[in-house]
Amino acid sequence: MQIDLRTVSIKPQRQTYGHIARRFGDKPASRYQEGTFDLQPTANFHYRPTWDPEREIFDTSRTRLQMKDWYAFKDPRQYYYGAWTLARARQQDTAESNFDFVETRNLGALLADDVRQQALDLLLPLRHAAWGANLNNSAICAYGYGTAITQPCMFHAMDNLAIAQYLTRIGLLLGDTGSLAAAKERWLYAADWQGLRRYVEDSFVVQDWFELFVAQNLVLDGLVYPLFYKTVVEDELSLRGGTAVAMLTQFMTEWYAETTRWVDAQIKTACAESPHNAVMVRDWITAWQSRALEALKPLAQRALGERAGSTLDDLATQFAARVAKCGVPV
Amino acid sequence: MSRVFIALQTNDDTRPIIESILADNPHAVPVESPAMIKIDAEGHLTVKRESISELIGRDFDLQELHTHLISLSGHIDESDDEFTLYWDN
Amino acid sequence: MDMQVPKKKLGLKERYTLMTRDLAWDTTYQPKEKVYPYADYEGIRIHDWDKWEDPFRLTMDAYWKYQAEKERKLYAIIDAYSQSNGHLGVTDARYLNAIKIFLTAVTPLEHMAHRGFAHAGRAFPGAGARVACQMQAIDEMRHAQTQIHSLSNYNKYYNGFHDFTHMYDRVWYLSVPKSFFDDAITAGPFEFMVAVGFSFEYVLTNLLFVPFVSGAAYNGDMGTMTFGFSAQSDEARHMTLGLECIKFILEQDPANLPIVQRWIDKWCWRGVRLLSIVAMMMDYMLPKRVMSWKEAWEIYFEENGGALFKDLARYGIKMPACAEQIRLEKDHLSHQVWATFYNYGGATDFHTWMPTEDEMQWLSQKYPDTFDTYYRPRFEFWREQQEKGNRFYNQTLPMLCQTCQIPMLFTEPGDPTKICYRERTYKGNKYHFCSDHCQHIFDNEPEKYVQAWLPVNQIYQGNCFPEGTDPSAPGFDPLAAVLEYYRLNIGRDNGEFEGSEDHRNFEAWRGMAKRND
Ligand SMILES: [Fe+2]
Numbered sequence: 001m002q003i004d005l006r007t008v009s010i011k012p013q014r015q016t017y018g019h020i021a022r023r024f025g026d027k028p029a030s031r032y033q034e035g036t037f038d039l040q041p042t043a044n045f046h047y048r049p050t051w052d053p054e055r056e057i058f059d060t061s062r063t064r065l066q067m068k069d070w071y072a073f074k075d076p077r078q079y080y081y082g083a084w085t086l087a088r089a090r091q092q093d094t095a096e097s098n099f100d101f102v103e104t105r106n107l108g109a110l111l112a113d114d115v116r117q118q119a120l121d122l123l124l125p126l127r128h129a130a131w132g133a134n135l136n137n138s139a140i141c142a143y144g145y146g147t148a149i150t151q152p153c154m155f156h157a158m159d160n161l162a163i164a165q166y167l168t169r170i171g172l173l174l175g176d177t178g179s180l181a182a183a184k185e186r187w188l189y190a191a192d193w194q195g196l197r198r199y200v201e202d203s204f205v206v207q208d209w210f211e212l213f214v215a216q217n218l219v220l221d222g223l224v225y226p227l228f229y230k231t232v233v234e235d236e237l238s239l240r241g242g243t244a245v246a247m248l249t250q251f252m253t254e255w256y257a258e259t260t261r262w263v264d265a266q267i268k269t270a271c272a273e274s275p276h277n278a279v280m281v282r283d284w285i286t287a288w289q290s291r292a293l294e295a296l297k298p299l300a301q302r303a304l305g306e307r308a309g310s311t312l313d314d315l316a317t318q319f320a321a322r323v324a325k326c327g328v329p330v
Numbered sequence: 331m332s333r334v335f336i337a338l339q340t341n342d343d344t345r346p347i348i349e350s351i352l353a354d355n356p357h358a359v360p361v362e363s364p365a366m367i368k369i370d371a372e373g374h375l376t377v378k379r380e381s382i383s384e385l386i387g388r389d390f391d392l393q394e395l396h397t398h399l400i401s402l403s404g405h406i407d408e409s410d411d412e413f414t415l416y417w418d419n
Numbered sequence: 420m421d422m423q424v425p426k427k428k429l430g431l432k433e434r435y436t437l438m439t440r441d442l443a444w445d446t447t448y449q450p451k452e453k454v455y456p457y458a459d460y461e462g463i464r465i466h467d468w469d470k471w472e473d474p475f476r477l478t479m480d481a482y483w484k485y486q487a488e489k490e491r492k493l494y495a496i497i498d499a500y501s502q503s504n505g506h507l508g509v510t511d512a513r514y515l516n517a518i519k520i521f522l523t524a525v526t527p528l529e530h531m532a533h534r535g536f537a538h539a540g541r542a543f544p545g546a547g548a549r550v551a552c553q554m555q556a557i558d559e560m561r562h563a564q565t566q567i568h569s570l571s572n573y574n575k576y577y578n579g580f581h582d583f584t585h586m587y588d589r590v591w592y593l594s595v596p597k598s599f600f601d602d603a604i605t606a607g608p609f610e611f612m613v614a615v616g617f618s619f620e621y622v623l624t625n626l627l628f629v630p631f632v633s634g635a636a637y638n639g640d641m642g643t644m645t646f647g648f649s650a651q652s653d654e655a656r657h658m659t660l661g662l663e664c665i666k667f668i669l670e671q672d673p674a675n676l677p678i679v680q681r682w683i684d685k686w687c688w689r690g691v692r693l694l695s696i697v698a699m700m701m702d703y704m705l706p707k708r709v710m711s712w713k714e715a716w717e718i719y720f721e722e723n724g725g726a727l728f729k730d731l732a733r734y735g736i737k738m739p740a741c742a743e744q745i746r747l748e749k750d751h752l753s754h755q756v757w758a759t760f761y762n763y764g765g766a767t768d769f770h771t772w773m774p775t776e777d778e779m780q781w782l783s784q785k786y787p788d789t790f791d792t793y794y795r796p797r798f799e800f801w802r803e804q805q806e807k808g809n810r811f812y813n814q815t816l817p818m819l820c821q822t823c824q825i826p827m828l829f830t831e832p833g834d835p836t837k838i839c840y841r842e843r844t845y846k847g848n849k850y851h852f853c854s855d856h857c858q859h860i861f862d863n864e865p866e867k868y869v870q871a872w873l874p875v876n877q878i879y880q881g882n883c884f885p886e887g888t889d890p891s892a893p894g895f896d897p898l899a900a901v902l903e904y905y906r907l908n909i910g911r912d913n914g915e916f917e918g919s920e921d922h923r924n925f926e927a928w929r930g931m932a933k934r935n936d
């Protein structure tokens with residue numbers, strides 16, 4: 001006998017898992033909620049990490065930030081693995097057709113030599129900066145507390161890797177392997193890149209994972225992305241006939257706009273929790289921001305010449321406004 | 331010689347893949363279970379992009395294999411055209 | 420414009436190098452030891468990370484493309500399965516108890532793997548290894564979430580699924596998987612890779628995911644089959660990573676061999692002990708069986724693992740010493756574990772039962788040397804008692820092995836009538852073990868294993884009651900208090916399957932389906 005199970009109407013015993021119901025009530029829960037909240041173990045750990053014997057496996061004291069509930073760090077995008085992957089696959093489709101478009105029409109060859117050269121000079125060393133961001137976000141996922149914030153940081157780490165890979169493809173499309181090698185040389189030895197490289201290397205040894213979040217995702221990306229992808233690529237190079245470059249960095253531009261909302265929400269949550277946190281976050285921002293601006297100065301100069309100073313000032317003003325909106329005290 | 335194996339889900343997409351693996355590796359032995367097939371082979375087993383592409387009438391990318399793969403054993407040698415599992419013993 | 424020279428097409432390998440390890444550089448503003456502080460303390464010597472062979476060459480663009488395709492398919496099936504009350508299509512409601520164990524014991528491990536690979540993905544100085552670990556870190560999150568999402572619909576209708584994260588941190592039998600992964604993640608990154616990437620992923624996960632998941636399909640559970648096989652599709656990459664990692668470490672320096680061999684010995688045994696619950700799931704909890712645990716063991720461990728160790732012999736790696744004991748245990752394992760859970764069924768979040776006569780015949784046939792001699796008489800006795808209204812529940816708490824944390828239920832190798840005990844005094848305290856192998860693991864790192872949070876000991880120390888409990892209050896019922904601490908609903912989640920709420924509901928709901936037809 002064929003049984004048609006669809007016709008059975010039965011009353012559920014409960015709508016969602018107990019830990020989700022205790023947070024949000026016993027009603028149908030989203031996949032983001034069920035896949036995220038309270039997933040990380042919190043009690044009765046068996047052994048101390050041999051790599052950090054003073055602490056538990058997951059331990060709130062790996063940052064000086066303090067939270068009553070670490071699941072206050074909600075992701076406005078509500079990304080769980082499936083949602084994140086689908087969103088990125090869509091963006092990847094667009095990126096792919098942009099690369100195709102530039103490649104099949106040979107738009108790279110149509111760029112003026114100085115435009116192409118500047119794109120290669122300024123964008124390719126950022127492969128390494130993006131790689132640094134990947135390392136840092138992997139660290140935040142590993143040592144952070146609570147799936148609500150550790151999960152998106154791992155997604156962010158893979159996004160950072162993807163960006164480094166898109167930049168590599170740009171190098172191969174507009175130049176060749178030699179261009180990548182030359183850019184790496186500049187990253188390693190050219191005086192104007194050393195401030196940025198030092199910033200990135202110093203961030204590798206930051207022990208406090210929320211400070212690292214601030215230094216990497218808020219401050220450094222918050223200045224690098226608008227400067228390079230907006231001002232240099234979209235404004236400067238496009239004016240000089242380099243719209244093809246802007247097509248190739250569309251992923252970065254959109255990604256930055258999307259992730260900014262997430263980063264800001266985390267900063268806002270941290271600051272709203274307590275004056276202690278707010279002051280902490282403010283001090284981290286102050287310390288890292290002045291270093292980042294200093295590091296970007298020679299690069300802005302190279303890209304924008306005499307407009308560098310005013311551009312960086314504008315950037316700093318916009319960044320201050322953004323941070324103020326997140327509730328960071330002045 | 332030790333045996334390598336590849337296990338795949340059985341569904342519409344994998345039928346031509348399985349067929350071409352068995353054709354390209356006459357020494358391979360299929361073992362069916364519910365919803366899956368395990369293909370054992372003495373020493374080595376090769377999946378060829380060409381053969382699958384021919385069967386499905388479009389270009390097959392070997393990375394598509396990963397969508398249907400359940401498990402495997404052996405060392406892997408992977409190029410754009412072939413995916414080989416082997417043991418050296 | 421002089422750019423018209425056609426570019427040389429880069430090979431897969433060359434291109435992948437540019438996309439990954441070429442992104443890295445040797446830091447100069449910060450010393451290597453500070454950037455990668457966890458790379459050296461385990462004693463593994465790596466001279467040249469450039470020798471790392473990338474186990475697979477998947478860039479993020481391709482990763483997203485294929486993973487998105489898998490996710491789309493998977494969630495479409497999950498949706499269809501729950502909308503059509505797919506749960507009523509499983510063979511019988513006993514089956515559901517196997518996937519309760521899956522959710523409470525396996526899903527949290529997927530999350531732990533996610534965090535562990537994030538740690539390894541940060542800790543290794545080699546860029547190729549880091550990227551591979553990071554990719555596995557997100558895959559493992561995928562596994563955790565697809566399991567939670569697939570089983571969410573079961574949770575709506577059946578008991579015992581409802582508090583898996585809370586239970587993982589507390590319930591007695593779940594300290595077995597929890598201590599396994601806590602052990603791995605608290606080790607250094609190299610040992611973590613040998614433990615999880617190699618021993619667990621390469622040698623053992625097949626046993627969980629392949630025959631068991633095929634069994635789920637056989638029992639009509641398309642939801643579990645889908646997430647199970649979909650997770651396995653990532654596994655090929657993970658296994659390759661584990662194998663590459665071992666080869667790389669061994670090729671780097673001969674001094675690594677004894678360290679790696681000790682880890683392999685330890686983790687194969689830890690893994691085998693962990694899988695004893697899967698043995699029971701396969702032999703006792705699937706109403707329709709694809710193959711016995713023993714058969715699966717022979718295919719996936721003895722044959723497949725055998726080929727692997729034969730291959731690793733060139734590096735001097737030997738089959739783990741525990742293999743002999745494992746061989747002796749394969750005829751007994753599932754029966755001993757099921758008997759124990761049947762005994763302690765009052766304190767589990769899933770139901771237990773005695774097999775039917777048909778099922779006992781299947782067991783006799785699959786285990787001709789042991790089942791009828793050692794287990795059938797006991798099981799028939801329990802069944803008789805149950806029929807007389809004396810369903811047996813053990814009320815005393817068992818002694819646990821200090822290492823694997825499993826109750827002392829295993830018998831002496833070669834003598835299935837005698838429980839195996841080992842004992843060791845360390846710094847004035849006595850510790851107990853289920854086997855020589857668990858004792859050796861302890862002996863190698865006593866300072867680690869004395870820390871173990873043993874559920875039974877914790878209960879006796881009064882650490883497993885809900886907050887605010889007063890154990891000196893008149894009429895205090897310690898067992899009830901412990902179950903409350905577990906958030907286990909007495910009489911609904913635990914105990915005998917026969918007549919349980921799940922049993923009754925499933926029959927009633929399925930009856931409705933038949934009537935409607
Ligand atoms: Fe997994």
Ligand SMILES: [Fe+2]
Nearest residue numbers: 820823853857
């Ligand atoms: Fe043990």
